[in-house]
Amino acid sequence: MARILVVALQQEVSTFNPVPSTYEDFAVTKGAAMLDTFAGTDTYAGGALDVLGKAGGVEIVPVYSALACSAGTLAAHDYQRIREELLAAVAEAARGGVDGVLFLMHGAMAAFGQTDPEGDVLVAVRAIVGPEPAFAMSLDLHGILTGRMLAVCPAVAVLKTYPHVDFADAGARAARLLLGQLAEGWRPAAARIRMPILVRGDECITETGIYGRYLARATALEGRDGVVSTALMIGNPFTDVAELCSQAIAVTRGDAQAAEAAARAVADGFFDERARMQADLVSLDAAVELARSRTFPLVLKDAADAPSSGASGDSVEILRALHAAGISASVLAPVVDRPAVERAFATGVGGRATFRLGGTCDPRFAALEIEAEVAMLSDGRYPMETWGTMEQAGRCAKLRAGPFTIIATSRPVQLFDRSLFFGHGEDPHRFDVNIVKSPHCQRQFYDDWAARTVSVDAIGATSARVQTLGHTVCARPIYPLDPDTPFEVAVEHFG
Ligand SMILES: [Zn+2]
Structure with a gap:
């Protein structure tokens, strides 16, 4: 039996909201109660539990879930409390052995004193379970995926719809990325291309807008040349953290060259749409x-x-x-x-x-x-x-x-x-x-x-009108904060 730990940590932060969010804003669910809460729901966990439950040869170990609505930056003490609870629950669950850990995240958290909570937690969980267990992660397309997150967990499955209607599907895809590693023995390779653009507006509606066409093109690459996942993330423009940007990602069964080629194909032309992808x-x-x-x-x-x-x-x-x-x-x-x-x-x-x-x-x-x-x-x-x-x-x-x-x-x-x-x-x-x-x-x-x-x-x-918000942390230049932002493709490799 493969023991798979399931961990959920989700919040989207606007760092421009002056009201800090707190521990009390999170719905915290521990252990087996996660099954009752999420089974059959249109959530990342609902989709993931469905796939894991049907897989056979899998022992699902629900560990810890902390979910909050979008809000202001998480207070430092409150983030530390969640982090400690989550890591203690992982350490406890890991005593029975760990073959894989499935992370169900949003990606746009930020706390006072920690601008990349997801990356911080991923590093800490890896330290607890050691280098062997496979990792996979689901994310919102508004998440800010950092290099630190990708270094620990290159196997990412990201939402493909906005307004979002595919939470369960993204959770299911993340679960399959994990099961694939365990069943077939591969280790993920990811390539990403960061694009210095923030986008808003109707063209982000995937059913009708430009963004949907790019996402469909990216999805068409999956299943070819060992590509197991693609993503085109647009970030949350209101989370003013260092790696805020749009980014193209491709994940393969260990083939870095194929990942790079796919990431280039996902990114191709998207930066050129920047002016059309602003709010009217x-x-x-x-x-x-x-x-x-x-x-x-x-x-x-x-x-x-x-x-x-x-x-x-x-x-x-x-x-x-x-x-x-x-x-x-x-x-x-x-x-x-x-x-x-x-x-x-x-x-x-x-x-x-x-x-x-x-x-x-x-x-x-x-x-x-x-x-x-x-x-x-x-x-x-x-x-x-x-x-x-x-x-x-x-x-x-x-x-x-x-x-x-x-x-x-x-x-x-x-x-x-x-x-x-x-x-x-x-x-x-x-x-x-x-x-x-x-x-x-x-x-x-x-x-x-x-x-x-x-x-x-x-x-x-x-x-x-993101120019009015007063970003001070994200890497500059970035469009539209800096209208003349240049862009050259640079590929980063992970895994
Ligand atoms: Zn979102």
Whole structure:
């Protein structure tokens, strides 16, 4: 029997979000409980456990899982706590012997004092289990794969869709990379080409955009010339760490030359698309004008404050602009605002009070003072439309102020689907204007039925106008921060 340890560590950080994330933001699952939590789910672990379970001759050893929503940089002490728990669990599990370790990661973590937590953990796990066990890893295409990570684990399987709908598939592919090493005895060789570009915008939507065509071309290389995995990662532009970039990767069964040839083919031409792969934003004034001209249903995307990208979620910039313009159309909007929620609980359902909404986390944002009726109070637990899992928004309040319906949450939550609104008795279809704090959503959630969907050029920790964020750590030059960034192909080899 091959003993395979399964370890999950996932968070995406925006280093421009001023609110540090903490241990409490992570859902930590240890040992066998991981099977109950993840089996059959559309997650990396769900896909991986399915493949390992069907493999035969495999003993699955679920070890440790720490998963958090995107947020600000992880506090140093809290990262150390997770690291120590994870490594202690690995050491304990390794006593029974280890043939392989499967890592289910995102890749865009960052902690104070450690800008490459995934690489740090991979090195430490290798030190515990020794040089023999095979490693493989799944990653998000927004991850920042470092040279240190690749040196320890060249066998990587990366998401191929955005908006992401292939979590389980990526986990399954990572599991197969591990099983292949164990069954066939090869050691992975990886080649990568780093490209100094940050991309955003609609061309990143894989079903319709340029990025999808490049990913399809990369996938077509798999299964030929010993190529077992290819990836084209675009990084998370909001994670300002040293190796932030886009990168092409190819993995083979030990053939470095073939890996290099495939990585070159994956990268070919992508840098030349850099100008087309930037976000198309409309100004706040233009967004207000669309509302004034009654282009309904209208979806105003506030990607600059998207919790799923790591922002704090407490911006009311768009709402404030609509309010100042005296817009009479019905508007549905979310906001993270613990003080407003507390005030609503103190006021009670049916009561009226003046609220100062927004700007409670990120000092970039100004508040909107507004008189509102408390329409509903909740414990912030509701099922997610995307995964069916329970979301935990903390205490929440639904406020009504004239045409505005505002769901205030105590904590940031994923807003790439409509769960928060359904969970509070509101159907986005029934509103003239929806403010959506996500850069993109699966089409059926908003785009399929909206008359117009625009991305608004508001301020925030995850603004698609990445030039405005103030990167200080990532290697320069990089496009579009540096418009004249040059690029020459350089291939790095691992394994
Ligand atoms: Zn992602």
